[in-house]
Amino acid sequence: MSSAAPLAVRRDPQHGYLGGVCAGFAARVGIDPLLIRIGFIAAVALGGVAIPLYAIAWVLIPSDSPERPAFQRLLTRQDTWLVAAGMGCLTAAGLLLLRTWDVWFVNDRFLWPLVIAATGGALIWRQSQTAPERVAQRARLPRQTVNRATAGAALVVGGALIFLYANDALAPARDVVVPVLVILVAVAIILAPWWIRLVRGLADERAARIRSQERAEVAAHLHDSVLQTLALVQKRADDPREVAALARRQERELRAWLNNSRPSGEETLASALEAAAAEVEGDHHVPIEVVTVGDRPLDDRSAALVAAAREALVNASKFAGPEPISLYVEATEERVEVFVRDRGPGFDVEEVPTDRRGVRDSIVGRMERHGGHATVHSTPGYGTEVELVIE
Amino acid sequence: MTTVVIVDDHSLFRAGVRAELDGLVDVIGDAATVEDAVKCVVELEPDVVLLDVHMPGGGGLEVLRQVAEKRPAQRFLALSVSDAPEDVIAIIRAGARGYVTKTISGEELADAVRRISDGDAVFSPRLAGFVLDAFAAGAAPVEVDEELEQLTTREREVLRHIARGYLYKEIAARLNISTKTVEAHVSAVLRKLQLSSRHELSRWAVQRRLVD
Numbered sequence: 001m002s003s004a005a006p007l008a009v010r011r012d013p014q015h016g017y018l019g020g021v022c023a024g025f026a027a028r029v030g031i032d033p034l035l036i037r038i039g040f041i042a043a044v045a046l047g048g049v050a051i052p053l054y055a056i057a058w059v060l061i062p063s064d065s066p067e068r069p070a071f072q073r074l075l076t077r078q079d080t081w082l083v084a085a086g087m088g089c090l091t092a093a094g095l096l097l098l099r100t101w102d103v104w105f106v107n108d109r110f111l112w113p114l115v116i117a118a119t120g121g122a123l124i125w126r127q128s129q130t131a132p133e134r135v136a137q138r139a140r141l142p143r144q145t146v147n148r149a150t151a152g153a154a155l156v157v158g159g160a161l162i163f164l165y166a167n168d169a170l171a172p173a174r175d176v177v178v179p180v181l182v183i184l185v186a187v188a189i190i191l192a193p194w195w196i197r198l199v200r201g202l203a204d205e206r207a208a209r210i211r212s213q214e215r216a217e218v219a220a221h222l223h224d225s226v227l228q229t230l231a232l233v234q235k236r237a238d239d240p241r242e243v244a245a246l247a248r249r250q251e252r253e254l255r256a257w258l259n260n261s262r263p264s265g266e267e268t269l270a271s272a273l274e275a276a277a278a279e280v281e282g283d284h285h286v287p288i289e290v291v292t293v294g295d296r297p298l299d300d301r302s303a304a305l306v307a308a309a310r311e312a313l314v315n316a317s318k319f320a321g322p323e324p325i326s327l328y329v330e331a332t333e334e335r336v337e338v339f340v341r342d343r344g345p346g347f348d349v350e351e352v353p354t355d356r357r358g359v360r361d362s363i364v365g366r367m368e369r370h371g372g373h374a375t376v377h378s379t380p381g382y383g384t385e386v387e388l389v390i391e
Numbered sequence: 392m393t394t395v396v397i398v399d400d401h402s403l404f405r406a407g408v409r410a411e412l413d414g415l416v417d418v419i420g421d422a423a424t425v426e427d428a429v430k431c432v433v434e435l436e437p438d439v440v441l442l443d444v445h446m447p448g449g450g451g452l453e454v455l456r457q458v459a460e461k462r463p464a465q466r467f468l469a470l471s472v473s474d475a476p477e478d479v480i481a482i483i484r485a486g487a488r489g490y491v492t493k494t495i496s497g498e499e500l501a502d503a504v505r506r507i508s509d510g511d512a513v514f515s516p517r518l519a520g521f522v523l524d525a526f527a528a529g530a531a532p533v534e535v536d537e538e539l540e541q542l543t544t545r546e547r548e549v550l551r552h553i554a555r556g557y558l559y560k561e562i563a564a565r566l567n568i569s570t571k572t573v574e575a576h577v578s579a580v581l582r583k584l585q586l587s588s589r590h591e592l593s594r595w596a597v598q599r600r601l602v603d
Contacts, residue, residue: 255474258475259475289516289517289556291516291517291519291520291554291555292520293520293523293524293527293554294524294527324556325556326516326554326555326556328516328520328551328554328555328556330523330551332527339555341555341556341557343556382561385555
């Protein structure tokens with residue numbers, strides 16, 4: 001042999017009759033499996049010890065090929081309880097058969113506890129052996145899973161206890177168990193206060209940690225935003241326009257953070273318009289007062305509305321002068337209205353100068369493409385108002 | 392000239408407002424705490440109190456409550472940096488006749504003070520938006536006093552114009568009514584806002600964590 005590594009024993013269900021244990025050993029040793037099988041049957045006939053040994057080998061030795069279809073079905077069936085019951089019946093049948101053959105270790109004191117334990121064992125094993133994708137499914141039903149495992153464990157322990165009781169093994173145990181229980185209760189009473197204090201202490205510590213985390217978060221935010229802006233304000237103190245714009249942007253951001261009214265990530269019409277207004281304000285240094293009534297989720301059409309409103313705000317910023325621009329949004333289920341109003345010089349809508357035509361078209365055209373409409377109201381000396389509607 | 396008392400815990404801000412209002416209205420006193428404010432207002436009997444919403448010791452709400460016991464007719468204009476709906480609605484329902492934010496210009500503030508002194512209400516665009524939101528068209532109210540529970544079409548129209556940034560006289564021109572009529576509509580809305588037990592209003596308040 002070139003390799004020193006020993007060849008591991010693998011079951012070979014494809015070439016075996018039951019679990020492929022004999023075939024696997026035969027392959028490992030390099031003889032005909034028939035010889036091993038003859039030896040196995042002889043061992044069964046001589047006292048039956050080979051049967052539990054075979055079962056243990058079946059469970060413990062991994063298989064190198066898929067299980068035979070019958071066992072495969074048994075392992076992957078969904079109805080765990082049925083499988084467990086079946087396993088119990090199988091065990092009972094096998095043991096009864098062995099009893100009629102008068103195999104040495106089978107008698108009534110032994111049989112029924114073993115049946116119960118086998119059923120419970122089947123439950124537990126089914127639970128732990130389920131295919132990965134099933135486990136993922138089961139993860140959604142943790143309570144059921146736990147219930148089955150608990151029932152299985154109870155059956156196994158119950159079976160073991162019945163066996164011990166039936167074999168009079170519990171009589172001395174009783175003398176041991178009672179003092180142990182009494183001592184356990186005493187210890188529990190002594191330790192309970194410490195335990196409770198420990199749990200409470202953990203809860204307190206957790207609350208304190210959350211508080212300090214929150215404080216750290218607030219500090220981090222103020223550092224990033226407010227202190228930064230204050231530093232900028234000091235640097236640009238000679239430029240009142242810039243300082244006013246900085247202060248306003250910071251105010252808007254801080255308000256949004258304090259109110260925290262909308263969950264981040266979920267963009268709505270109102271938040272999108274507020275963001276657009278903040279952006280335009282940052283670019284053009286003209287204050288924009290945003291008032292929103294109602295809200296709705298942002299879809300294609302309202303996104304087009306936001307784009308048109310942004311266009312209108314930019315336009316207003318160029319002509320409005322220093323007076324604030326008003327952006328008013330009223331959104332209901334079936335209708336959204338947006339008004340952008342500036343207090344600039346205004347103009348006669350009938351005599352639109354050609355250079356403003358493009359902007360108007362981009363607003364009006366965009367709204368009409370998305371099934372809405374836009375109207376521009378303006379009177380010389382009274383400012384301009386752009387009205388955007390989708391219904 | 393209209394007499395005014397300024398109540399605000401920031402001395403810098405009090406001084407700033409004093410300077411801005413100089414010559415436009417007569418500032419006869421100021422106070423920095425709830426206690427001082429109550430004493431000062433009861434003593435000086437100003438036409439209008441400019442009231443900060445957030446102050447230590449109960450804030451503007453506490454001043455409103457204590458002054459109302461001694462001088463029920465006192466008129467208040469709330470002036471605050473906060474534009475959170477719960478602050479605005481709470482101070483209006485407690486009896487303030489108007490609400491403006493501290494970014495308002497001196498001239499506009501003086502104008503608002505004079506209007507309050509005349510018994511009118513002053514709604515900033517944002518307050519108008521909150522009220523429209525609160526009285527949003529919904530299920531018909533089933534409460535006893537139907538008149539209080541809904542805005543009329545005209546009141547709604549006036550509020551929408553305020554929210555869009557129009558001045559009272561511009562609204563009057565657009566709607567073909569007199570400025571006095573616009574003021575009457577706004578006062579009517581203020582009354583409804585203060586007295587309404589409208590289901591929608593309370594639901595709206597709860598949504599915004601407002602404890603009334």
